[in-house]
Amino acid sequence: MTKPSSKRKKATSATSRDSTPPDDHDLEDISQEENPATATITVSAVEVTELTQEEQSDRLHLERKVERAFFEAGKALAELRDRRLYRSSHRTFEDYCRDRFGHSRRQSYLLMDAATVFDNLVEICDQFDHILPTAEGQVRPMTKLEPQEQQEVWVKAVEQAGGKVPPARIVKNVVQQIMERTQAPNTYQLGEVCQILAKDNPELRGKGGCWGIVNHVGEFSCTVRTWDGEYTVGLQHLKSYNYLPAECEQMQLISDRISRVYSDSLEETVKSLLQSLGKVNRPYLTAVEEKLLTLLELEYRRIP
Numbered sequence: 001m002t003k004p005s006s007k008r009k010k011a012t013s014a015t016s017r018d019s020t021p022p023d024d025h026d027l028e029d030i031s032q033e034e035n036p037a038t039a040t041i042t043v044s045a046v047e048v049t050e051l052t053q054e055e056q057s058d059r060l061h062l063e064r065k066v067e068r069a070f071f072e073a074g075k076a077l078a079e080l081r082d083r084r085l086y087r088s089s090h091r092t093f094e095d096y097c098r099d100r101f102g103h104s105r106r107q108s109y110l111l112m113d114a115a116t117v118f119d120n121l122v123e124i125c126d127q128f129d130h131i132l133p134t135a136e137g138q139v140r141p142m143t144k145l146e147p148q149e150q151q152e153v154w155v156k157a158v159e160q161a162g163g164k165v166p167p168a169r170i171v172k173n174v175v176q177q178i179m180e181r182t183q184a185p186n187t188y189q190l191g192e193v194c195q196i197l198a199k200d201n202p203e204l205r206g207k208g209g210c211w212g213i214v215n216h217v218g219e220f221s222c223t224v225r226t227w228d229g230e231y232t233v234g235l236q237h238l239k240s241y242n243y244l245p246a247e248c249e250q251m252q253l254i255s256d257r258i259s260r261v262y263s264d265s266l267e268e269t270v271k272s273l274l275q276s277l278g279k280v281n282r283p284y285l286t287a288v289e290e291k292l293l294t295l296l297e298l299e300y301r302r303i304p
Contacts, residue, residue, distance in 0.1 A: 070136040074115025077108055114139040120147045121154050128158040137168040141175040149178055179236065180220045186235060188214050188222050193251045193283070194238045196224070201237055209279045211241065213248075213255050227258045227278025228271075247283035254285060254293075261296050270296065 051059065065072075077097070080086060086096035097103040103111075114136045121132060133139045133154075142150045153174045157166035160174070188194065191213060198208030212224030212231070221234045243251065254277070262274050273296070277289060285293065 067132065067134040068118075070111060070133075070139075071115050071118040074111040074113070074118070074136075078112045078115065081112070110140060110143075111136060113143040117142050117150050120150050124151050124155075127151075128155055129163070131158050131163070131165055134165050135168070138166065138171050141168065141172040145175065145178065153178060176234075186217055186219060186222070188217055188235075188238070188240065190214055190217065191248050191252060193241045193243050193248050194222070194224060195241060195281070196226070196231070196233060197237045197239055199237070201234075204231070204233065204237060207231065209281075210275075211251070211278065211280070213252055225255055225259070227255075227274050228262055241281070241283070243283050251283055257293060257297065261293070261300055 080096075081093045084093075086093055086100075090096035090099065094105045094108070097105070097108040101108075114133075117139045118133060125132060142153050145153065153171065156174045157171045158164070160166060160170050194212055194214060196204060196207045196210045196212060198204035198206075207226065210226045212226040212233075214222045215225050215230070216223035216232075218232075221232050222238060223230055223232045224238070258274055258277055262271070266274075273292060277285070277293065280289070
């Protein structure tokens with residue numbers, strides 16, 4: 001008798017039971033996922049519409065407001081000052097500007113001076129295609145010039161900038177050329193004692209108020225010897241003390257003594273003391289100053 005055959009069930013996982021062979025489309029998708037470099041990216045084009053005539057007018061109006069920001073600030077400050085609209089809360093205009101706007105006195109007056117120059121340039125803006133200053137720093141070098149000279153400077157500066165708004169550097173160079181052209185001859189003499197005026201000259205930062213001895217006279221500048229070295233200074237940054245010849249000789253001796261003591265390796269307190277002596281506005285040292293300088297000479301063995 002033939003025995004019936006037994007059937008053994010083979011265990012399979014759920015995954016293998018449900019899976020079906022991938023077709024060609026699925027394989028293509030997998031291939032693209034594994035190789036993103038070969039994928040095709042579709043980018044939708046965005047149409048950029050042209051500005052309408054009204055929008056162009058609005059843009060120009062807003063640009064002009066941005067460009068004239070410093071001008072509007074200067075005009076407003078001048079009106080606040082002239083009408084004394086600060087009087088209900090502050091005793092002085094300077095206190096008001098500091099508390100209300102965080103301005104120093106100098107900053108407020110620079111803005112007001114710049115607004116005056118801007119107004120002057122607007123009168124002839126047809127000559128340079130209405131290219132006007134956009135920042136106070138471009139106007140600052142012109143504030144000491146006469147109105148006609150300011151206009152001349154701006155016309156030349158725009159030309160040098162290729163018909164664009166010139167940076168402050170170009171304006172400053174043109175101003176210097178005009179000042180040298182109109183400047184009086186250099187009347188300083190060797191040995192004369194002068195005070196350095198550092199206004200609007202970053203190269204003289206820290207030297208404002210220092211006195212110096214003229215040891216070279218140029219056409220538009222002098223080389224002066226101060227407490228810590230020699231500097232070439234434009235005539236507009238010098239002011240004579242008008243000392244008598246004997247007083248100039250006395251200051252020359254003091255200058256020599258300070259120079260012999262000074263060096264970059266000195267302690268900061270010693271440098272500060274020498275700097276204070278380099279700013280005295282009289283042709284002599286007090287008894288205490290004389291003792292201090294003598295002490296430093298002894299300490300550093302700098303007595304000739």
